Amino acid sequence: MSGASEGSPGPAESLSARRAFRRNLDKVYGWYTAGFLVFVLALAVFEQMGLSRRWIGIIFLLATLLLYAGIGIMSRTTDAVEYYVAGRRVPAVYNGMATGADWMSAASFISLAGTLYLTGYSGLAFIMGWTGGYCLVALFLAPYLRKFGQFTIPDFLGARYGGNVPRFLGILAAILCSFIYVVAQIYGVGLITSRLTGVAFELGIFLGLGGILVCSFLGGMRAVTWTQVTQYIVLITAYLLPVIWLSVKQTGVPVPQAIYGFQLEKVTALEKRLTADPGEAEVREIFRKRSAELAEKLKDPRAALRSDKADAMKKSAELKAAHAPDSDIVAAEKALYGLPKDEAAALKTWTAARAVADAKAKPLNGMPLHGQQFSGDPKGTPAEQLEFEVSRRNFLALIFCLMLGTAALPHILMRYYTTPSVKEARESVSWSLFFIFLLYFTAPALAVLVKYEVFQVLVGTPFDQLPQWMLAWSKVDPNLLAVVDVNHDNILQLNELTIDGDIIVLATPEIGGLPYVVSGLVAAGGLAAALSTADGLLLTIASALSHDLYYKMIDPNASTARRVTISKMLLLIVALSAAYLAAQKPADILFLVSAAFSFAAAAFFPALTLGIFWKRATGLAASLGMVFGLGITFFYMMTTQPWLRHIFGVTSPVVLWWDIQPISAGVFGVVLGFIVIVVVSLLTPAPGKAVEDLVDFVRYPRLDDQ
Amino acid sequence: MPHGDNAQGQSRRRYWRSNLRLTAGLLSIWFVATFVVSYHARDLNFSFFGWPFSFWMGAQGSLAIYCFIVWFYGWYMGRLDILHGFEEREE
Numbered sequence: 001m002s003g004a005s006e007g008s009p010g011p012a013e014s015l016s017a018r019r020a021f022r023r024n025l026d027k028v029y030g031w032y033t034a035g036f037l038v039f040v041l042a043l044a045v046f047e048q049m050g051l052s053r054r055w056i057g058i059i060f061l062l063a064t065l066l067l068y069a070g071i072g073i074m075s076r077t078t079d080a081v082e083y084y085v086a087g088r089r090v091p092a093v094y095n096g097m098a099t100g101a102d103w104m105s106a107a108s109f110i111s112l113a114g115t116l117y118l119t120g121y122s123g124l125a126f127i128m129g130w131t132g133g134y135c136l137v138a139l140f141l142a143p144y145l146r147k148f149g150q151f152t153i154p155d156f157l158g159a160r161y162g163g164n165v166p167r168f169l170g171i172l173a174a175i176l177c178s179f180i181y182v183v184a185q186i187y188g189v190g191l192i193t194s195r196l197t198g199v200a201f202e203l204g205i206f207l208g209l210g211g212i213l214v215c216s217f218l219g220g221m222r223a224v225t226w227t228q229v230t231q232y233i234v235l236i237t238a239y240l241l242p243v244i245w246l247s248v249k250q251t252g253v254p255v256p257q258a259i260y261g262f263q264l265e266k267v268t269a270l271e272k273r274l275t276a277d278p279g280e281a282e283v284r285e286i287f288r289k290r291s292a293e294l295a296e297k298l299k300d301p302r303a304a305l306r307s308d309k310a311d312a313m314k315k316s317a318e319l320k321a322a323h324a325p326d327s328d329i330v331a332a333e334k335a336l337y338g339l340p341k342d343e344a345a346a347l348k349t350w351t352a353a354r355a356v357a358d359a360k361a362k363p364l365n366g367m368p369l370h371g372q373q374f375s376g377d378p379k380g381t382p383a384e385q386l387e388f389e390v391s392r393r394n395f396l397a398l399i400f401c402l403m404l405g406t407a408a409l410p411h412i413l414m415r416y417y418t419t420p421s422v423k424e425a426r427e428s429v430s431w432s433l434f435f436i437f438l439l440y441f442t443a444p445a446l447a448v449l450v451k452y453e454v455f456q457v458l459v460g461t462p463f464d465q466l467p468q469w470m471l472a473w474s475k476v477d478p479n480l481l482a483v484v485d486v487n488h489d490n491i492l493q494l495n496e497l498t499i500d501g502d503i504i505v506l507a508t509p510e511i512g513g514l515p516y517v518v519s520g521l522v523a524a525g526g527l528a529a530a531l532s533t534a535d536g537l538l539l540t541i542a543s544a545l546s547h548d549l550y551y552k553m554i555d556p557n558a559s560t561a562r563r564v565t566i567s568k569m570l571l572l573i574v575a576l577s578a579a580y581l582a583a584q585k586p587a588d589i590l591f592l593v594s595a596a597f598s599f600a601a602a603a604f605f606p607a608l609t610l611g612i613f614w615k616r617a618t619g620l621a622a623s624l625g626m627v628f629g630l631g632i633t634f635f636y637m638m639t640t641q642p643w644l645r646h647i648f649g650v651t652s653p654v655v656l657w658w659d660i661q662p663i664s665a666g667v668f669g670v671v672l673g674f675i676v677i678v679v680v681s682l683l684t685p686a687p688g689k690a691v692e693d694l695v696d697f698v699r700y701p702r703l704d705d706q
Numbered sequence: 707m708p709h710g711d712n713a714q715g716q717s718r719r720r721y722w723r724s725n726l727r728l729t730a731g732l733l734s735i736w737f738v739a740t741f742v743v744s745y746h747a748r749d750l751n752f753s754f755f756g757w758p759f760s761f762w763m764g765a766q767g768s769l770a771i772y773c774f775i776v777w778f779y780g781w782y783m784g785r786l787d788i789l790h791g792f793e794e795r796e797e
Contacts, residue, residue, distance in 0.1 A: 121760075121761055124761070128769070131768075132736065134776055135732070138780070139733060139775075139779060140729075143783070257766065260756075261754070261757040262756040264756055264757055265753075371758045373748045373758070374748060388748075392747075392748075396741060396745065399744065421794045423783075423787070426784070427780050429780070430773070430777045433776050434773055437770075437772075437773055441766050441770075444766070700718065700792045702793060702795065
């Protein structure tokens with residue numbers, strides 16, 4: 001990595017120096033990619049020679065963590081321009097790759113294909129939302145922020161709107177969005193590390209944290225950028241390889257993205273067959289009865305619990321009296337102890353069990369038809385028409401929030417400060433989107449191929465011939481994968497299989513029958529995705545605190561070295577507190593990640609775009625717009641989302657506005673933010689000439705009189 | 707910074723107006739590919755190489771259009787910079 005870290009020319013470097021730098025980068029990363037492939041092949045050979053799975057996992061973990069840490073150490077710096085914006089010399093292609101890795105988190109890598117598997121068409125909201133947002137980045141933000149050429153997003157708010165209030169609101173919002181996001185990444189790191197090596201979850205978190213810290217702690221944006229490029233190469237290889245393999249296995253064509261339309265047709269035919277299958281109908285009927293029983297119990301949980309206890313005790317006593325085999329007695333005692341402790345616990349357990357039974361009483365395990373757009377029926381009964389309208393409206397609202405959130409997340413926007421010029425910033429967005437596109441247009445293919453495999457191959461298998469990987473995963477955690485022969489016919493029906501979306505990607509190599517080394521590679525890819533995003537987020541938080549809060553607001557005379565040192569200290573504190581929170585395994589982590597998009601969209605998008613495109617926008621208006629936008633988003637989530645309602649003790653009945661789900665609360669925040677900024681700007685005096693000059697400065701790539 | 711009459715002021719206005727036109731044009735393509743197609747998803751259900759058309763648009767077509775929008779913007783703006791004399795100098 002010498003080209004990336006040492007002997008590189010300063011920011012005001014010549015064109016030829018930049019070309020030489022670029023050539024050197026190409027060479028370094030070319031060798032690195034080749035070396036990585038050789039490493040994977042060597043492990044595959046060792047696996048054939050008998051290297052155990054556990055060791056393969058450990059080698060993958062250590063090798064990648066050491067690599068990332070090594071780059072961090074080689075790129076260490078205390079120079080502010082290097083630390084905050086990697087010296088502004090990252091070529092467009094490499095910044096694109098780094099942005100890709102920064103962007104694609106554990107959620108994209110691990111959960112996206114699983115979500116598509118479970119929800120079919122409605123999951124495409126994430127695919128469109130998380131890519132289409134880059135159009136907004138390109139058209140409205142990246143080139144102008146690059147021309148502005150400072151360090152952070154609050155920097156822009158502070159300069160454009162004047163004074164510390166907009167800057168401070170920017171700091172608050174940046175920390176709010178980034179912190180909830182980083183907790184989720186560290187959680188993902190813990191999950192993958194513990195799966196890969198078998199260490200405890202908490203230990204996994206701290207191992208991963210070490211990798212994150214060495215990198216961003218020593219070298220800031222410079223180290224993070226060059227590490228993210230290597231991480232992108234790991235994660236995209238790990239994502240594409242198993243899908244291509246699965247595609248060859250099913251269709252003989254190694255381009256899954258082009259061919260899976262035909263697999264989707266087959267899946268649709270299988271969906272029809274499975275819905276009509278008598279074995280499936282039998283299982284559904286059993287679950288329908290189970291749900292009805294639970295509903296009966298829930299009417300009077302106290303009495304139901306009492307009678308359950310009495311029954312269990314009676315049974316155990318009977319077995320003992322009849323000298324039944326020990327194993328039967330133990331099972332009966334277990335059932336007795338397994339009963340809910342009190343009425344409240346019973347209520348919770350049975351409600352959850354009933355929801356599961358309800359889903360499994362539906363055809364296809366409660367999954368919608370894969371290719372069907374929206375639920376309900378526009379030509380059906382009024383209730384069906386309403387369901388159709390609402391599901392379509394929420395689909396569009398979610399896309400809207402994800403797109404505007406993408407275009408407003410500070411850790412992504414910051415990356416465009418690192419390119420050498422405005423022109424390269426524009427090109428860099430193209431490269432970012434292209435590298436993200438590679439993963440995102442593969443995920444729907446992966447979901448369909450896995451679904452075909454499950455419907456065609458797994459379903460109908462006798463229970464004693466189930467593949468080994470299913471047993472292994474259900475042993476890891478029954479919540480991830482479970483099979484129960486509900487109707488005792490010794491054949492697996494679809495509704496007897498419970499599969500969590502999060503293991504679809506991780507289990508794909510095993511589903512496709514690939515050697516274990518590919519599973520290790522996929523896990524390493526997931527780890528790279530989580531680590532790279534966490535790096536970018538931590539850096540954003542630390543910069544907001546050290547650069548914006550400390551340097552710009554508290555001590556403007558602080559020396560560069562002092563600022564960078566403070567940033568490093570803060571990074572450590574933030575990382576440790578995020579790890580602490582992640583170790584608590586917070587319940588609604590996925591909701592929180594999506595909420596970050598709504599918050600970012602509501603807080604930043606109106607103020608940033610109007611700041612560039614409308615000279616009349618005033619400082620007071622921007623501050624009020626941010627406050628109202630964030631405020632209404634927060635209020636809507638707090639009063640409608642079950643988990644937040646519980647935390648804030650909200651007891652009033654849930655009132656949904658236009659039936660919009662809490663995850664898309666940003667819709668209201670963005671609209672209100674725009675309205676407030678426009679109205680208040682027109683009511684307050686126009687900003688002065690300095691602001692006008694600043695706006696002109698960011699609009700034109702080069703002005704001669706400046 | 708003088709605006710109105712001098713040559714630089716005029717070329718600024720022309721540059722910025724072209725930029726706004728381009729931005730608006732690309733944004734409307736973005737809007738149609740995303741929201742108009744998704745709104746009518748149920749009706750755009752004809753088979754397209756095996757996919758229902760709107761499914762293909764959501765999973766691949768719109769993504770390709772986004773890539774095109776971003777690439778075209780960068781390419782066109784680069785030309786516009788040179789045409790109006792705002793391109794960055796390579797030292």
